[in-house]
Amino acid sequence: MAYELYYWDGLQGRGEFVRLALEEAQAPYVDVARGEKKDGLGIGAMMGELEGDEPYPPYAPPFLKDGDLIVPQTANILFYLGPKLKLAPRDERLRIVANGLQLTIADLVTEAHDTHHPIASGLYYEDQKDAAKARSADFIAHRIPKFMSYFERVLAQNPDGPRHMVGNALTYVDLSMFQIVEGLRYAFPKATKHFADHYPHVIALRDAVAKRPNIAAYLDSERRLPFNETGIFRHYPELDRAMR
Amino acid sequence: MAYELYYWDGLQGRGEFVRLALEEAQAPYVDVARGEKKDGLGIGAMMGELEGDEPYPPYAPPFLKDGDLIVPQTANILFYLGPKLKLAPRDERLRIVANGLQLTIADLVTEAHDTHHPIASGLYYEDQKDAAKARSADFIAHRIPKFMSYFERVLAQNPDGPRHMVGNALTYVDLSMFQIVEGLRYAFPKATKHFADHYPHVIALRDAVAKRPNIAAYLDSERRLPFNETGIFRHYPELDRAMR
Numbered sequence: 001m002a003y004e005l006y007y008w009d010g011l012q013g014r015g016e017f018v019r020l021a022l023e024e025a026q027a028p029y030v031d032v033a034r035g036e037k038k039d040g041l042g043i044g045a046m047m048g049e050l051e052g053d054e055p056y057p058p059y060a061p062p063f064l065k066d067g068d069l070i071v072p073q074t075a076n077i078l079f080y081l082g083p084k085l086k087l088a089p090r091d092e093r094l095r096i097v098a099n100g101l102q103l104t105i106a107d108l109v110t111e112a113h114d115t116h117h118p119i120a121s122g123l124y125y126e127d128q129k130d131a132a133k134a135r136s137a138d139f140i141a142h143r144i145p146k147f148m149s150y151f152e153r154v155l156a157q158n159p160d161g162p163r164h165m166v167g168n169a170l171t172y173v174d175l176s177m178f179q180i181v182e183g184l185r186y187a188f189p190k191a192t193k194h195f196a197d198h199y200p201h202v203i204a205l206r207d208a209v210a211k212r213p214n215i216a217a218y219l220d221s222e223r224r225l226p227f228n229e230t231g232i233f234r235h236y237p238e239l240d241r242a243m244r
Numbered sequence: 245m246a247y248e249l250y251y252w253d254g255l256q257g258r259g260e261f262v263r264l265a266l267e268e269a270q271a272p273y274v275d276v277a278r279g280e281k282k283d284g285l286g287i288g289a290m291m292g293e294l295e296g297d298e299p300y301p302p303y304a305p306p307f308l309k310d311g312d313l314i315v316p317q318t319a320n321i322l323f324y325l326g327p328k329l330k331l332a333p334r335d336e337r338l339r340i341v342a343n344g345l346q347l348t349i350a351d352l353v354t355e356a357h358d359t360h361h362p363i364a365s366g367l368y369y370e371d372q373k374d375a376a377k378a379r380s381a382d383f384i385a386h387r388i389p390k391f392m393s394y395f396e397r398v399l400a401q402n403p404d405g406p407r408h409m410v411g412n413a414l415t416y417v418d419l420s421m422f423q424i425v426e427g428l429r430y431a432f433p434k435a436t437k438h439f440a441d442h443y444p445h446v447i448a449l450r451d452a453v454a455k456r457p458n459i460a461a462y463l464d465s466e467r468r469l470p471f472n473e474t475g476i477f478r479h480y481p482e483l484d485r486a487m488r
Contacts, residue, residue: 138364
């Protein structure tokens with residue numbers, strides 16, 4: 001049976017980390033909210049799950065349904081899917097390592113979101129632009145370098161070599177690394193201009209993921225939405241600046 | 245061998261969610277950064293682990309060492325420890341449910357932190373007080389009610405009854421629920437004044453956790469640091485207001 005992925009239509013957002021794993025593994029899945037109402041899909045189907053009275057409802061998209069099991073939270077979905085899609089380490093201990101790395105990626109994603117919404121996710125960007133400029137300046141000066149140099153160090157210190165974040169084979173963590181590099185480059189082209197010089201292992205990993213046949217085909221398809229200003233990574237030129 | 249917990253000294257912070265689990269289970273553990281330098285402990289020992297060149301270094305505290313395995317990220321530590329401490333559901337599927345709930349708790353914790361540091365964690369509160377007031381007003385008006393009514397709903401919809409977040413027995417998720425209620429009440433006494441009326445199952449769970457002998461003994465001990473203005477949950481009266 002196909003996995004059911006529930007995420008907002010019209011943006012990559014956090015759902016994209018799950019899509020990349022499903023696409024790499026060529027796993028059958030339905031992107032529920034993007035479907036048609038006549039097929040029992042669409043945004044209404046997603047809201048029904050969110051507001052339902054079933055046990056253990058999800059707090060927010062993305063969530064996955066596998067049969068009658070609802071799996072909420074991006075990192076949790078990937079932890080759950082990883083072994084099934086052969087995108088997790090075989091070693092149980094390295095699965096815990098992978099989950100820790102994915103949660104650090106999730107922290108970066110939250111901070112990237114908050115660059116344009118530092119006050120309230122329910123308010124318009126325009127109504128919090130001054131705070132957004134201040135938060136973005138700090139994000140570029142301090143947070144991007146801290147996260148990226150950490151990821152570079154994880155690759156450099158991987159005992160199996162710097163081609164993967166965990167172990168000696170592709171995992172969902174590698175796919176998520178691709179996505180954060182893409183997102184940061186989209187949102188902050190000036191700040192990320194010299195990424196390849198500063199974080200060579202990270203960029204080599206990004207390039208290797210982009211070349212994988214299933215990922216390349218996905219990126220070329222209509223299923224891959226373009227980045228835009230409704231997602232996590234938004235390009236507002238006034239928030240971008242060269243990294244010192 | 246005792247677990248080694250690494251977290252900043254002087255505050256409860258995210259380390260507290262792990263401590264509550266270790267204390268409830270009466271598991272042997274060393275709170276490394278709170279120890280003495282002469283015993284090979286203290287902040288220097290923690291910084292050594294953070295800056296070391298071993299495989300898979302942690303990004304930030306808290307992290308746990310179990311033998312030579314480093315487990316970073318609060319929710320990941322609890323997911324790892326849960327079965328060993330008999331504080332996780334036996335059913336593998338419910339362990340995934342528990343992890344999803346813990347990650348939603350983690351999201352609330354991050355948002356609680358950002359009420360006093362909406363612009364930059366590296367700047368003083370005093371230098372971002374106006375933004376903090378705006379973010380706190382939104383947190384009280386929209387975010388606390390959204391999170392808390394969700395948790396109330398999870399308890400009400402638990403097929404095993406509203407005494408636990410997952411299944412029919414105590415898990416680390418219940419302990420974490422205690423901690424977020426305590427933290428929110430400390431930081432926002434006005435906003436949380438009517439919590440018991442609005443979220444009766446959540447408060448009943450909080451009260452039941454507080455009465456557990458191992459938790460009560462821990463809360464009464466010197467190991468439980470008081471809440472203060474260096475942690476996640478900080479009481480700045482100017483950020484608090486009654487919930488409408």
